[in-house]
Amino acid sequence: MPEGHTIHRLARDLNRDLKGHPVQASSPQGRFRDGARLIDGQPLERAEAWGKNLFLTFDTNEIVYVHLGLIGKFRRHALPAPAARGAIRLRLAGPEAGWDLTGPNACKLVTRAEKLRTVNKLGPDPLRRGTTPETFEAKAARSSRPIGAVLLDQATIAGVGNVYRSEFCFLAGVHPMTAANELADGTSRILWDLSVEHLKEGVRLNRIVTREPKEVGMTRGRIPPRHRLYVYKRHHQPCHRCGTPIEQGEVAARTAWWCPRCQPR
DNA sequence: CGATTATGATTAA
DNA sequence: TAATCCTAATCGC
Structure with a gap:
């Protein structure tokens, strides 16, 4: 599903559910265990989309970089969360809804500088305001x-x-x-x-x-x-x-x- | 139950 | 250009 529209929609939906709230984070699959532990319980400052790239910035300045690639998915569920099934790299839970990330091309912590480097490599994103042709x-x-x-x-x-x-x-x-x-x-x-x-x-x-x-x-x-x-x-x-x-x-x-x-x- | 497929992108050769 | 990564659904046998 992931072209730019998917990521921008995701950022919007993640902000609605999680922005400004402490977020419970885990990695049921285990491959993002350390990252999840670091952000667990931290409030989400905001989710942001740049083209097909998604950034989740927390109040503690941790930044999680997610790229869904060809097969990645971020699925929403009601709380309490259903038992984890499949390879869930990252599970997030806010006050009213939870999100499961599977199959991403990338899911990792990045520094502000790394984020900037990624964003600066991109051409204009037609979905961001202020961009011109x-x-x-x-x-x-x-x-x-x-x-x-x-x-x-x-x-x-x-x-x-x-x-x-x-x-x-x-x-x-x-x-x-x-x-x-x-x-x-x-x-x-x-x-x-x-x-x-x-x-x-x-x-x-x-x-x-x-x-x-x-x-x-x-x-x-x-x-x-x-x-x-x-x-x-x-x-x-x-x-x-x-x-x-x-x-x-x-x-x-x-x-x-x-x-x-x-x-x- | 194995093969195939997918709206992606990087690395190696 | 080819190989590789990541996951789940679908299809054929």
């Missing part, structure tokens, strides 16, 4: 790499992942293999605006939905899974706009999907 546009204009690769590069734009990149290329009418520096004028700005709009919507819904409800023939309720996306994982299926079979290929070591008619090379 200029550095993204400038990097795109200078890069001969495929735009599908540029969109996945966290140092260029933070928070976009494999689903959004294919969807944004479709919405912008751009083939993901197009060299970023050969995009038509204004296209990189369109891609940025798409990222702002859709990641925000992703936070709101806590899932990725790039199609309009009315386009699917709905005015209310949630769009069924099969109808949420234009091209992602739709190899050989008809394009939602023109009916042409969707194609797939490798871009930056990940699978990308596109409509050969709506997104000519």
Whole structure:
């Protein structure tokens, strides 16, 4: 589940449940035992998302860095907490709810300097206020790499992942293999605006939905899974706009999907 | 019960 | 480019 919208939504939900409260911390699985012991009982100052990176800062200045990677999950539960099942790296409990972290790419204590180093490596995060498209546009204009690769590069734009990149290329009418520096004028700005709009919507819904409800023939309720996306994982299926079979290929070591008619090379 | 898969990213070769 | 890490769900036999 984890693209930038997931992490920002998580930060918001963790703040609602835990911010300003002493947090009971443990590592049922044991792999974060020392870290959990150090923060156990400390009030959470705040949870913060930068792209796909999550930081939990405690009043004692301990900072827990979490990166969910491909398979990590942070699941909420009511209290009292259910018996720990599976490989729970970190379990947190506030006054009214608890959270279990499994399968993270990273879960470790970091210093303020290490946090800054991580954050400073990132490109602009369309979900953070105060960020602007200029550095993204400038990097795109200078890069001969495929735009599908540029969109996945966290140092260029933070928070976009494999689903959004294919969807944004479709919405912008751009083939993901197009060299970023050969995009038509204004296209990189369109891609940025798409990222702002859709990641925000992703936070709101806590899932990725790039199609309009009315386009699917709905005015209310949630769009069924099969109808949420234009091209992602739709190899050989008809394009939602023109009916042409969707194609797939490798871009930056990940699978990308596109409509050969709506997104000519 | 084993193989496969996943919205990620780093390290080694 | 390939190997590696992390976990759980799903699918085929």
